[in-house]
Amino acid sequence: MEELDQHEERIRGEVIFKGRLLCVERDTVRLPNGLTSSREVVRHPGAVGIIALMDQQVLLVRQYRYAIAQKTLEIPAGKLDPQETPVDCAVRELREETGYRGTMEHISTFYTTPGFSDEVMHLFLAQDLVWDPLAQDEDEFIEVERIPWDEAVQRAQHNDFKDAKTVLGILLVKGRMG
Amino acid sequence: MEELDQHEERIRGEVIFKGRLLCVERDTVRLPNGLTSSREVVRHPGAVGIIALMDQQVLLVRQYRYAIAQKTLEIPAGKLDPQETPVDCAVRELREETGYRGTMEHISTFYTTPGFSDEVMHLFLAQDLVWDPLAQDEDEFIEVERIPWDEAVQRAQHNDFKDAKTVLGILLVKGRMG
Numbered sequence: 001m002e003e004l005d006q007h008e009e010r011i012r013g014e015v016i017f018k019g020r021l022l023c024v025e026r027d028t029v030r031l032p033n034g035l036t037s038s039r040e041v042v043r044h045p046g047a048v049g050i051i052a053l054m055d056q057q058v059l060l061v062r063q064y065r066y067a068i069a070q071k072t073l074e075i076p077a078g079k080l081d082p083q084e085t086p087v088d089c090a091v092r093e094l095r096e097e098t099g100y101r102g103t104m105e106h107i108s109t110f111y112t113t114p115g116f117s118d119e120v121m122h123l124f125l126a127q128d129l130v131w132d133p134l135a136q137d138e139d140e141f142i143e144v145e146r147i148p149w150d151e152a153v154q155r156a157q158h159n160d161f162k163d164a165k166t167v168l169g170i171l172l173v174k175g176r177m178g
Numbered sequence: 179m180e181e182l183d184q185h186e187e188r189i190r191g192e193v194i195f196k197g198r199l200l201c202v203e204r205d206t207v208r209l210p211n212g213l214t215s216s217r218e219v220v221r222h223p224g225a226v227g228i229i230a231l232m233d234q235q236v237l238l239v240r241q242y243r244y245a246i247a248q249k250t251l252e253i254p255a256g257k258l259d260p261q262e263t264p265v266d267c268a269v270r271e272l273r274e275e276t277g278y279r280g281t282m283e284h285i286s287t288f289y290t291t292p293g294f295s296d297e298v299m300h301l302f303l304a305q306d307l308v309w310d311p312l313a314q315d316e317d318e319f320i321e322v323e324r325i326p327w328d329e330a331v332q333r334a335q336h337n338d339f340k341d342a343k344t345v346l347g348i349l350l351v352k353g354r355m356g
Binding site for chain 1: 183184185186194195197198199200202204205207209210211213215216217218219220222225240241242243244245246249250252255257285286287288289290291292293294295296297299316317319321335337339340341342343345346349350353354
């Protein structure tokens with residue numbers, strides 16, 4: 001079977017916004033049928049999320065999410081610093097947000113929203129946790145909660161967490177446990 | 179236990195960009211400790227994704243994703259039109275992208291990236307599919323693939339899809355099947 005040509009060629013583009021976190025671009029592209037269209041893209045530095053297990057419990061963080069104007073209970077997570085590797089970022093974020101350092105095992109990498117952003121998220125499983133805190137970011141206010149692992153799996157399965165990476169991470173780790 | 183005040187109060191804000199798809203805002207907020215910080219938010223109309231099952235296969239779509247400059251194999255998905263309900267959007271998108279109409283059962287609603295966007299995604303399970311196509315969007319070029327359900331579950335579990343909603347949707351439906 002001949003593969004359908006789906007490539008979109010960039011004709012021109014402009015950076016609309018370069019902020020502290022995000023960069024927004026609007027490009028004009030040539031479509032496979034020869035017509036042109038516009039594409040709006042949010043450039044993101046990438047992020048990590050950590051499923052941190054301890055005594056058959058998982059460490060979650062409760063925080064206010066300004067973008068959605070509500071508190072959420074999520075797995076610890078954060079953005080990559082410049083030149084930082086995903087595993088180093090995972091170690092740092094877990095220490096900052098929960099106070100614990102753990103062994104890190106990579107379990108998944110995926111795009112969060114390929115329809116409009118290049119954000120890539122790397123998920124890690126953290127175990128063998130020891131207390132070794134780092135200071136939190138000065139504009140983050142985070143509470144740590146531990147919940148039993150079996151309860152977390154049930155809650156993930158029943159639409160009781162609000163964000164994709166938390167549900168996805170818990171279900172992936174559950175699947176690996178068999 | 180007294181609950182930690184984590185609320186961030188909007189002091190002022192500006193719309194940086196209002197595009198065809200996205201709206202980007204930058205707000206100045208007062209933090210719980212009295213200091214101020216900035217928050218960059220991508221406003222999104224919301225979206226749906228559909229796990230469409232047929233003869234123990236799942237319908238997936240292959241398309242070029244400009245934001246990540248590569249093709250992906252994803253569950254059918256799309257943005258809400260103004261005033262459109264999630265279930266109506268799911269029926270429409272499945273018809274546009276695969277040609278099939280199905281019964282729709284809501285299985286999950288979550289935020290894709292609460293750290294910087296308010297995009298909410300509604301996932302539906304579609305069954306009892308009948309051929310009833312709608313024209314595709316004129317700037318979308320989509321190929322439909324059917325893969326066996328058991329293979330899709332294995333691929334979701336082994337990091338073989340590239341986007342969050344596809345992995346999440348398949349693992350959630352698998353969990354419901356027991």
